Amino acid sequence: MSGAALADYAAPHEAALREGRIVMQRCDDCGVITYPAGPCCHACLSPALTWAEMSGRGTLWAYVIYHHAFHPAFADKLPYNVALVRLEEGPQMIAGITGASNDELRNGMALVARFEPQPDGSRLLKFRPDTDSQG
């Protein structure tokens, strides 16, 4: 660790995302997932945490359609969606939905993680409709 920066706690999560996996801290004592990452389990305060891979499955909790580019990198993507996705393990993540038009987005729709290759060789987390799901 380089210090007390919150980014240090999140580094394994971020590194895994760039490789195409979602990992989060699971408590060895009570099993609860802590996200965003930190020095202890948010439920029981145990410091015994193990990085665990999430299934990538979840549901669409809420979404936004941006029509304004707050950063030039998004100017050619308008209008684009951003969703709050509730993972089946519990935590909620922000990510875009792909494989569905903005008009097709529905609260509660079943989603699965899909990692998109980026120009720098890393991957970006997105979710797509989970057509295999009963949801």
Next chain:
Amino acid sequence: MSRITNPLRNKVAIVAAHATMQGKHPDRSAWDLGVEAYRGALASSGIAPARIDGLLTQTANGGQMDPSRFGQMVGLDPKVTGALTYGTAFFSIAYAAALISSGQASVVACVYATNQRSHGFANPADQIPANERHGFFSAAGFAALGYQRYLHEYGRTADVDKLGAVAISQRAFARLNPIAFRRDPMSWDDYLQDRWIAWPLRRSDICLITDGGVALILADANLAADLVDQPVHLLGLGRQDALGGLARGDNLLIPQMRATATQLYERTGLGPGDVDNLQIQDAHASVILHTLENYGFCGAGEALDFIQDGRIGPGGPLPVNSGGGQLSEGYMVGWLHQVEAFRQLRGEAGERQTSNCRIAQFCATGGAREYSGSLLYGTGAVAEMLL
């Protein structure tokens, strides 16, 4: 059943409130705007600077409004000096009330000023860059997620445009407020032609950024009547936070406000039906919906209908943000709402005066929906009645 007590009953009053013109002040520092507000609060109340024994500031962009430096600037040697960072006027008022009710200070000046419109706005340190790579920007993102979820939960997605009643009502009030930044008329046509920023929110649903300053002076309620003619009494407060943020739990509709409401109303023996003038810290128009419902001004899922037909506008039965709010008056993170409540309860609000205004309520929440706080204010007659 244990009797609920109100620790702030007859403890604290606002004795002065002053706001600068809101808008663009490119040649002025936050310090300068803060001094103007402070000077105005003293001048309008006749309170001598020597009476100030507590100084609280809310720090602003670029490290401005540090309380020690501000106190040095205006020649104060108070008993207590303190600061709270970016957030809401609620924090400073609750802090001042704690200082006064515990006897640490008796007359506390609270000052906030910023020149963030002209000189840039530093985001709080807890912004998550991880979300920005997905294009999730600005506190408007949180509010838009909340409004979308709201529309879904109550089956009102087809009525998304009805939110316009908030911006239109508040603009109508701002047109009656000489210090408001946006005073041009806004019709339904204007609103509906306005562009989406983050659907379901339009530009008009999102707060302004302005330069300006506000100063409040709070005093021990027993001193208040000796200091000024018409003190405005703090009747009580409530506060409940929810720190799971977006990552954990269901905080989008700010449900912790319900616990805040229960605290506030039980402590004071008052309820939403007693409120003559409602002040809601409106980072976004949709916060009005969540606040009206969670505090019980209307039922869950009813707010989009409740706000129609001028009900929350000038002359309506429940004036909301009668100074114009952060959508039209200026963006002082809830500070201007205190000035407006103070003026309304003293009958000094001119053309936008709420008739027979005896009780006002302020409700705060943050852009990331992590806290909620609320205050009830009353005239001297109301405070006496509650004794």
